[in-house]
Amino acid sequence: MNVLVVNAGSSSLKLRLLDQHDRVVDQLDVDDWDDATDTTELRRFVATVGRVDAVGHRIVHGGTEFREAVVIDEGVRDRIAALTELAPLHQPRGVAGIDALTDTLPDTPTVACFDTAFHTAMPAAAATYALPHAWNERYRLRRYGFHGLSHAYIAERAAQLVGRPVETLRTVSCHLGAGASLAAIAGGRSVDTTMGFTPLAGLVMATRTGSIDPGLLLWLTRHTDHTPDQLAHVLEHESGLAGLTGGTGDMRDIEHAADAGDPRAQLALAVYLHRLRREIAAMTAALGGLDVLAFTGGVGEHSALVRREAVTGLRYLGVAIDEDRNHDPHTDTDISAPDTAVRTLVVTAREDLQIARQTRAALHRSSPGNTDERPPAAGPWTLSQGTAARQHQPRR
Numbered sequence: 001m002n003v004l005v006v007n008a009g010s011s012s013l014k015l016r017l018l019d020q021h022d023r024v025v026d027q028l029d030v031d032d033w034d035d036a037t038d039t040t041e042l043r044r045f046v047a048t049v050g051r052v053d054a055v056g057h058r059i060v061h062g063g064t065e066f067r068e069a070v071v072i073d074e075g076v077r078d079r080i081a082a083l084t085e086l087a088p089l090h091q092p093r094g095v096a097g098i099d100a101l102t103d104t105l106p107d108t109p110t111v112a113c114f115d116t117a118f119h120t121a122m123p124a125a126a127a128t129y130a131l132p133h134a135w136n137e138r139y140r141l142r143r144y145g146f147h148g149l150s151h152a153y154i155a156e157r158a159a160q161l162v163g164r165p166v167e168t169l170r171t172v173s174c175h176l177g178a179g180a181s182l183a184a185i186a187g188g189r190s191v192d193t194t195m196g197f198t199p200l201a202g203l204v205m206a207t208r209t210g211s212i213d214p215g216l217l218l219w220l221t222r223h224t225d226h227t228p229d230q231l232a233h234v235l236e237h238e239s240g241l242a243g244l245t246g247g248t249g250d251m252r253d254i255e256h257a258a259d260a261g262d263p264r265a266q267l268a269l270a271v272y273l274h275r276l277r278r279e280i281a282a283m284t285a286a287l288g289g290l291d292v293l294a295f296t297g298g299v300g301e302h303s304a305l306v307r308r309e310a311v312t313g314l315r316y317l318g319v320a321i322d323e324d325r326n327h328d329p330h331t332d333t334d335i336s337a338p339d340t341a342v343r344t345l346v347v348t349a350r351e352d353l354q355i356a357r358q359t360r361a362a363l364h365r366s367s368p369g370n371t372d373e374r375p376p377a378a379g380p381w382t383l384s385q386g387t388a389a390r391q392h393q394p395r396r
Helices: 040-048 074-081 091-104 133-139 148-162 214-223 228-237 240-245 251-259 263-287 297-302 304-311 323-327 351-366
Strands: 003-008 013-018 024-030 054-059 110-114 170-176 180-186 189-193 292-296 343-346 381-384 387-390
Touching: 003 091, 003 351, 013 040, 013 351, 024 040, 040 091, 054 091, 054 351, 074 091, 091 110, 110 148, 110 351, 148 170, 148 180, 148 189, 148 292, 148 343, 148 351, 170 263, 170 297, 180 263, 189 263, 214 228, 240 251, 240 263, 251 263, 263 304, 292 297, 292 304, 297 304, 304 323, 304 343
Parallel strands: 003 054, 054 110, 170 292, 292 343
Antiparallel strands: 003 013, 013 024, 170 180, 180 189, 381 387
16 A cells, blocks of 8 residues: 655645555655645655555544544545644645645545544543643643654654563653653553643753743733734744744754854853753653663764763663764664663654554554454553553554
């Protein structure tokens, strides 16, 4: 089955055609896809790409309804569009991609794969905000988490690289790019993550604040002239590394400027790394320990400095890296120092592989005559006194 993967970001569009062996046979990247209604390049690519047996779309938000990949029909499409208020930057672009492919390939089965789905089975203690119960119920307030497709792939790939069953591993996945988040993964399932109701929470990012005191936001609404929409723009696009330095927030520029002695760049880097180290440690508390620490994403894969400084101070967890391996890692590499308890990996981000696999699985589930049971909604890991403790269950 050849699967066309459609990954529509907030300002970019990535298309990958994967064959039955998951090899990329054709691709298209549109870096500045500012107008989601302009699908000219997408349609042109599809017209020339060759055989497409199925289409898999990355959809950022699945709300509380979509807990796994699902075959798209008109009703599913409309329910995805109805979640736009929860992801106003990303959801309309995902829907535009669905519409364009449905028009271009009307007879090709199409599947939606959700970035939030990986986190839907997080324990209630990790997912629930301490807000009035009526608010949580009425407005669907919870920690949704994001980058789930990337974190799910990392969990599986890390298990392959260390040669252990995924069910036995406690993994902290570090997806570090312009957007960044961590996931605490126990037995292949998310038990905690750094992002929350929106992708603003957690780590310091290229242009996003990461977590800040909500009281500070209330203070800003009272003491500045910013409207809620203007404040949201600042938090999303003018904060983070960009806000601290006055630049673009590109980690390569910040590292270069910091090395040259720029005090603002040095401070920005220090703030970024402090938050990263702190949140890695917090994820291990949710797991009750650590077996694998994995870095992925543009920064996670390419910044030796960020990886080195991220693990500084984490030796008490059994984390240490080999400087030579860290400085020049190959694709999907173990950079751990010899005789360390925790394996530290650099893993190439492959959301396209995860989407293709989920697309095939969703089509298999929906095929006539299929009687396979779906996996249970709750995994074999639960929170116990603040940590994730494994409960042994008989294999079905």
